[in-house]
Amino acid sequence: MIIPLGMYNTYYQEELAFLRELGREFAAAHPAIAHMLEARGADPDVERLLEGVAFLTGRIRQKLDDEIPELFQSMMSLLWPHYLRPVPSTGILQFQPMADQLSGVITIPRGTEVESIPVDGTPCRFRTAYDVDAAPIALAEAALDLPMAADAQLRIVLRTAGKMSFAQMNLRRVRLYLADEVVRASTLYLYLMRYARHVELRDPRTRRHVRLPADAIRPGGFARDEAILPYPPHSFDGYRLLQEYFTCPAKFYFIDFTGLERASPLELSDRLEIVVPFSRRPPDEFRVETDSLRLFCTPIVNLFKHAADGIRVDHTRTQYRVRPGTSGNPPEHYEIYSIDRVIGLVQGEAARRDYPPLYAFQHVGGAGEDGIYHQTRLYDAVVGEGTDTYVSFVSADDKFVVPPTETISIDLTCTNRNLASRLKVGDVHVPTSSSPEFARFRNITPITRSLRPPLGRGLHWRLISHLSLNYLSLMSVEALRGILELYNYQAIYDRQAARENILRLEGLVALEAKPVERLLRGAPVRGLSIRLEMNEDNFAGEGDMYVFATVLNEFFAL
Template sequence: ENIPLIAESLINILMPSYTNPFPSVCMQEFALRDDFSEKKEFIPKGSIIESKPINGVACKFQTIYDVNLLPLKISKAFMSNNKSDYLLNLNISITKDELSTKELDTNFLNLYLGDNIYFSSTLLMWLKNYLKFIVISFEDSDEEIKLGADKLSLDEFDEALIKSDEFGFEAFELIKELSYFSSKLNFIRINGLGFLKRFDAKSFNIKFVFSKDMPNGYVPRLEYFSLFATPAINLFAKGAEPIQNNNKRSEYRIFIDRSNINAYEIVSITKVVAHSSNNEKRILKNYKSFERFEFLNSQRSKDYYFVSNKIDMKLNSYKEISFFKNDAKEQTVSIETLCCNGDLPTSLKLGEINKIQNHQGVVTKNLTIPTSVKRVNVDGNLLWRLVSILSFSYQSILNKGSFLALLNAFMLPDDEFLKKFSSSLHEIKTKQIHRVDGGFAKRGVLCIFYIDESEFESLGNVYVLGINLAKFLSKFASINSFCELKIKCVKSKILFDYGFLSGTKELV
């Protein structure tokens, strides 16, 4: 019966953040107020937005990407064609009567492609594989500006929903994000727009010119697109209720708000500080985390704390903390945490996350219903799965069975993405190859994944999967090597080539 406790202790040492819940996520949109006098507003990543209160508690989210807000909106979206090309047209209008394009101060625009799985992934695939160029035209003007396909970029949207400071395991966050909130990937950036200032127009048209027609049934809708959106995660800093450590208990439950127990769930502990007095002199002591072994390097204090996950009779999860110190003095302990609102955000509807701090001229709303919290169930089987994969090398994971075992250890057992990927993967083939990068010859690995595309909603889903797989594999390649990924669709025989990505794993 103690196996889960032992398992959790070992897992927390190996991967301290593994057992943390993965909070609710949504897509958030912003716009300038009509009466706002400024021409633009910058909303940095990490900005806090709040929902309408639920049982007296407002859910807090923080943004993931920077948003450069301008008085613009998409007024039309439609497909057209000429003799040889196929065009996606987006008409962009200025929302303030007194302004025109000559007042726009920007060199780029971000574009969110929507959360429809079929349409967003298909368009993303077309933009990366069949885009010839981009044309910008203006009302009341015959002049057109042509931008090369290289002005379209996806690289600015790699920001993790939750940053991991555990070496080697950030790769699995990529797969988790693909499973839990794939809409995070549905962004592009159009660069090279500084020329907009040369024109005096109230609207302009962006034409994406493709060499290949979109699939049957693809009809762009205005509501799919947004110029000023970002993912937002239900994660925020909050202090716990102080704990009176009188040395009479081995564990203390951590409460964020005892009067609203179900409104808060701790994701991680960021700081533990003890307050005590000695002859009227106040003493502060920083406790170190046991899992991080920081106390071993401390010259001043060897005191540390240990956190365990618990489940109450109503199956609600909570955390308890234990203190290990060199004296028997009573202490008042302050705990700083990163929190989420548990399952509370799933009660929110569209548009109910609508308040932003420190930006009076901005309105905001959630474009998607917040996702549910993902929690790990720790047991003995999980421990052995994790221990077994620690012996995997870069070469050994490129075996179908080992690769799926690796994913299975880091995903929830009933995860739909894991089921779909497992049933679609036929085999993995690899071979050593050489490439020249920056004037230096490098040796790397070519990986070919053979996938049954009929298991997915569209070919676009397979293509987007490959974008993340390529990044995932590059995390395991050393910095002086690389990985090149190709995906072969076994039924259509279509081959996706993702090029080579340099490795990021430091040499030991």
Template sequence: MTPRLLEFYEKELQFIREMGMEFSKRYPKIAAGLDLGSTECADPYVERLIESFAFLTARIQLKMDAEYPRFTQHLLEIVYPHYLTPLPSMMITEFNPNFKGGITEDGFLIPRNTKLVSKIAGGRSRCTFQTAHDVMLWPVQVKEAAYLPLGQISAYCGESNLKTVKSGLRIKLRAMADFRFDQIPMDQLTFYLYGTGNLPVQIYELIMGHGVSVVVKDLSGQKIYSLDQSIINTVGFDRNESLLPSTAQSFQGYRLLQEYFALPERFLFVQLKGIQSTMQKIGANELEIVILLDTAQDKFEHSIQADNFKLNCTPAINLFEKQADRIHLKPQDAEHHLIIDKTRPNDFEVFGLLDVVGIGSDLVSEQPFYPFYSAFRQDAETSAEHAYYTVRRQPALQPVNANPAYLKTEYTGNEIYLSLVDDSEAPYDPDIKQLGVRVLCTNRDLPKLIVAGEGKTDFSLEISAPLDEEKGIRCLAGPTDPKPSHAEGSYAWRLINHLSLNYLSLIDNDHQQGAKVLRDMLKLYGDYSEHAIAKQIEGLLSIRTNPMTCRVPVKGPITFGRGLEITLTFDESAFAGGSCFLLGAILEQFFCKYASINSFTQVKLTTRERGEVMKWPVRTGTRALL
């Protein structure tokens, strides 16, 4: 029972006593009996009637109050469906290959959306995570890594490059299991930047902000190959690398912000792409990759090591498909509670619905139902039955007599209620006895009980893979705490206000006002109650824009267009243990995706302490126009 019912009940009791007394004094001839006094009535039967009446009217008030979040939920289902879902737990995992005969020179692919299953946590169900990136296991290992100052970099670059090159990052690789690099068809190499404090983010800034070229060299020094800066790529920004489900009606820039504030480490990946032709010229089992930098940062000379560059890593999210227990329909019920597993109801939480099918009384005939509030209803419109469903999310209540294993965390999550309607949103009442629902779900609060790094592998695969028996799969970051849905409460109305956000409000001529609008938007994605996130959001000081005209980087004839130069200014002291560079990179992608397809943006990152830090290249907008 919701605590709000007690709140309404007390208000109704107070109203009957106080306003009843006031009304009886104003109209004594017709309402003298309403003067009950300010204390309890002496007649217990009258007191019972008063309390019963207050209880019934409190229920009516509660139902009327619940209509407001229903309105916001239905509206957000169409324009911003990702706001209504809970935010699942996320983590970074490392796969440790078996180099002793388990892996071949052709490598082994662990595809995106591979399931990782945890150990049993606290006597409850196993947690299931899904990977976000393709991971190609190669018989390759990082043996050494170091920062090279200017005095040591001349051996890796020509005299002409010494004018721009100031330092470098050296990564020594070794081919395992007696293989040579010319035997391994490796075209790309993805590093996860790992470490304590803000070192990984600083390495990310060095590579993505100051990398000018890449050198591949065998240890003898006889073969040195120079590769262009274009082989250095970011990971995690594309739709096919997303952690959260990507839908057609959801703006990808918002997804980037959600994932950044949930797990910023998921963007700390650097990929060297298009290296196969160079690698196959190295007929040895060891080589060096040197990323040449145009800046000198001697503070890294003794802090960078091999463990900072992890191979075979991917983000993973506690999100997976499952067939829910069937719902047995009762004619008198307008709503139907969806429970994924009735034997363990608190171990699963609905993230989204994939399929809803009605089963007839013969238990054979099936009737598909489609979401009523949807921007895309082609399948439903072609159906002769016009059968739809609506969804209502409601905060879950902690069971009073729950098993102690279910009370170790404060997270309760949300529950889902389905209503079957026709195309006029009137109750749909065919010969349907049961509902079969396939859902996308999480393990609710179970990831908070996972203890990583103890014993053998932290997770197991549902597929066979050549992994080390002892190390197996390790969790490097996370799992993060899940966050509940914001389907109800004042937060939902703030999301409705988000509808007024547009391109002009973000680039207001007043740089202080523009920064405030952007900060308000960031508060919708970051948990402002967390001190570190609140400081980062407030660390955005200003946003300035200047219209500009330049050549648009598109294929075909030379084309000039008009766009915007956007300058973001941060206070670096607000990013203790992190870096504003990563948030700047997220916002740079956000503006690029937010701009129209016939325009462009160029983002410049500045800080109060260092001045200009980064100027990204011109990027054309990706938002299509009608």
């Protein structure tokens, strides 16, 4: 029986109370059987019968109130599958390269897996979201100079951590994570991205320098290959940016200094100074310290490949619960993020049968050998927080069938539910088979909690909101707020985050859009110029408002 107990209990109690009240009225009208119905518990068999009827009718009421969730889940799984997936725990990880094991710049690829210490006996596995260019360098100093008679400037000093010089290293880019608290980090982000006059690469010994334009400073975290959440190719990337902003805003606090290869004429030895003068003076109380910036950082997300327990196919059910293999760990330590592949096995046969998803764009001609597809359903977890996943097998006309295979094997992508949110700073430091041998690592931020997808009531309205989305529908600030609220999952579970994000949305004062034409590579291109008015009082500061506006700018541009 697939019943979300928290929601279902209300329906069950209401139906049971109604049956008992009706029983008393019936008993008053028929005195001959009053002894069986008028007093609660007078006949245990009647009590069990009433409870059973209340259980079944409560389930029917719940499905009616949910407006046939199977239909809307099917449409969402085809058009916006990300909306039916939990948001896994995230954090920021820093690698610490061992200089004596590096002979230059080595890239630690995105998708590298790392593990935490065990939590209740289960280690949490994460994968990295960004490529990290590890090099034998360290951050020696970072400071904000505020002279009275000249431009304020940010000064960053890098030093080599091994025997190599900068001239030998062929360093092209340095990525920095703005590791301060939100107000200071966002303010520094604002000044680097908006008020930088230029970038100077200096040799501290000779004071010789090379000047780079301001656009040598670039924001990190917006590219598709820097996504934290794995969206399907046909999903709109703008939604991903919104969802990542509301669940892991720290991923946008990354800055790239590019064009460092142009410092080669300086013949640098063991030190490189990066100076950024600003066209606007920061507040006198604003400070930047060495710990405000971190090298070799990347967001991490609690996602990993996993196998489900085998499913024995029989003729008694149309839906089968998909259970991640636990290897002896408690089952509530795992939650399914996505079903990646469904394979059928027959005892004594080497051949395998693939069962593709029913609701997919490659549906036509994409069925398995037997013309059978699989489809999934999500329900709020019966035990604990999270979601439970069920799979069924259907024909092309959406009728339930029994596959000819005896055992079903399912490849999954999983999370550790809320287990990872119990980790502290420094707890993610256990190597895996894909971790680099030349670098240690640890998480430098707390791990966020996992968020359940908003199933149940209101799913059909969210579907309609997505179906109606286009550039014209977003030409009012009310419509923009409505779309942003769809991806503010945190508001459901965290009251403090809900208040902060509600303030942000209320800080969107007015939106104005007008058609424009621009020449792009010699050809006229039509588009929209969007002017968004925001109220700084609704944000943690001007920098916080600027980061939010930067994400919205990318959302509109995609």
